[in-house]
Amino acid sequence: MPDFTSEFWSWYVAIPTVLGLVFCVILIWANSSSRDISDKEETMGHVWDEDLEEYNNPLPKWWLNMFYITLIFGAVYLVLFPGLGTFAGALGWSSKARYDKEVSQAEASFAPLYQAYLETPIDQLSQNGDAMGTARRIYSTNCATCHGSDARGATGFPNLRDHSWLYGGEEAAIKTTLNNGRKAAMPSWITVLGETGVDEVSEYVYSLTREPVNPQYVESGKQKFQTMCAACHGQDAKGNPALGAPNLTDNIWLYGGSLGAIKESLIKGRNGIMPAFDEHLNDSQIHLLVAYLNSISDPKNQ
Numbered sequence: 001m002p003d004f005t006s007e008f009w010s011w012y013v014a015i016p017t018v019l020g021l022v023f024c025v026i027l028i029w030a031n032s033s034s035r036d037i038s039d040k041e042e043t044m045g046h047v048w049d050e051d052l053e054e055y056n057n058p059l060p061k062w063w064l065n066m067f068y069i070t071l072i073f074g075a076v077y078l079v080l081f082p083g084l085g086t087f088a089g090a091l092g093w094s095s096k097a098r099y100d101k102e103v104s105q106a107e108a109s110f111a112p113l114y115q116a117y118l119e120t121p122i123d124q125l126s127q128n129g130d131a132m133g134t135a136r137r138i139y140s141t142n143c144a145t146c147h148g149s150d151a152r153g154a155t156g157f158p159n160l161r162d163h164s165w166l167y168g169g170e171e172a173a174i175k176t177t178l179n180n181g182r183k184a185a186m187p188s189w190i191t192v193l194g195e196t197g198v199d200e201v202s203e204y205v206y207s208l209t210r211e212p213v214n215p216q217y218v219e220s221g222k223q224k225f226q227t228m229c230a231a232c233h234g235q236d237a238k239g240n241p242a243l244g245a246p247n248l249t250d251n252i253w254l255y256g257g258s259l260g261a262i263k264e265s266l267i268k269g270r271n272g273i274m275p276a277f278d279e280h281l282n283d284s285q286i287h288l289l290v291a292y293l294n295s296i297s298d299p300k301n302q
């Protein structure tokens with residue numbers, strides 16, 4: 001793909017455009033001025049059906065004038081607006097500048113409302129129907145693709161209504177999550193633990209919420225868990241919000257709680273990524289989203 005902002009391509013577009021205009025002017029001028037209007041008897045010399053002839057009459061005046069007006073319009077347009085290669089036009093108009101202006105006008109008109117939202121405490125804001133309508137639209141546009149339109153999540157994408165938070169559910173923690181994003185780092189354990197080790201630890205983790213399938217593995221699995229896993233998931237396996245290490249005892253699973261899914265988490269490692277939104281959303285929009293998450297996880301609104 002050629003770089004159309006380069007000088008060569010700019011001339012490549014501009015020269016034929018100008019020559020095209022000049023050519024049209026010459027063509028029209030030659031056709032209108034070369035013949036006397038009253039000379040109606042001259043024919044093109046073609047004869048059809050014995051007596052049907054074609055006169056060589058000049059072009060009608062009104063038609064010629066329309067043509068001149070069109071040419072003048074085209075020339076003036078190309079001087080004022082962008083059209084000749086990279087020449088920006090005498091008026092400096094651009095579709096981007098117009099768009100930016102519309103955006104900043106819209107932002108200016110919403111600014112007082114957004115400012116008022118930002119100053120409203122989360123609990124109060126989540127009761128405000130208008131604000132939550134706006135927040136739902138922000139959620140649908142930015143978050144629903146991953147967390148689902150009902151915010152109940154999917155495998156690998158946390159449910160945002162269940163009061164179980166990887167990184168903590170306080171206002172400040174959620175704001176950090178939304179502004180900065182999160183990168184979970186759970187390494188793969190297969191080389192460290194080997195297959196039997198993975199079986200043992202998986203069995204222990206499984207036994208925290210259900211009847212173990214191979215009870216003989218649970219004790220050795222627990223010991224391995226204390227040395228390898230407790231640093232992040234805690235001695236009691238209740239997780240650590242500072243690292244986003246999930247609670248493994250609450251039967252809420254990001255990647256599935258079957259023995260197979262737990263093994264897969266250990267063998268592959270898990271590295272969920274929540275993107276940062278501080279460049280796409282302003283402080284008020286983030287504040288609205290926190291209030292929205294608060295409102296949808298309220299048992300009254302379930």
Ligand code: HEC
Pocket residue numbers: 139142143144145146147156157158160164165166167168174177178182183184244271272273274275277289
């Ligand atoms: C590209 C997919 C994606 C998008 C878009 C996305 N998220 Fe996330 N989000 C994730 C993933 C994955 C995680 C879990 C990260 C992890 O595994 O630690 C997450 C985690 C979170 C958490 C932390 C949950 C907890 O339990 O602590 C919150 C809150 C959150 N997202 C809210 C949002 C909101 C609000 C939006 C829209 C502004 C959004 N997310 C957009 C993928 C996404």
Ligand code: HEC
Pocket residue numbers: 184185186187189201202205225228229230231232233243244245246248252253254255256257262265266270271272273
């Ligand atoms: C360096 C910190 C760290 C260590 C050590 C660690 N984990 Fe994790 N673990 C995490 C994080 C962070 C996640 C969340 C991954 C994500 O959100 O994508 C996680 C996720 C998991 C999950 C998936 C939970 C779910 O809800 O689906 C399981 C199971 C798990 N870890 C078990 C273990 C076991 C067993 C060990 C020890 C062999 C271990 N982890 C060691 C940080 C760690």
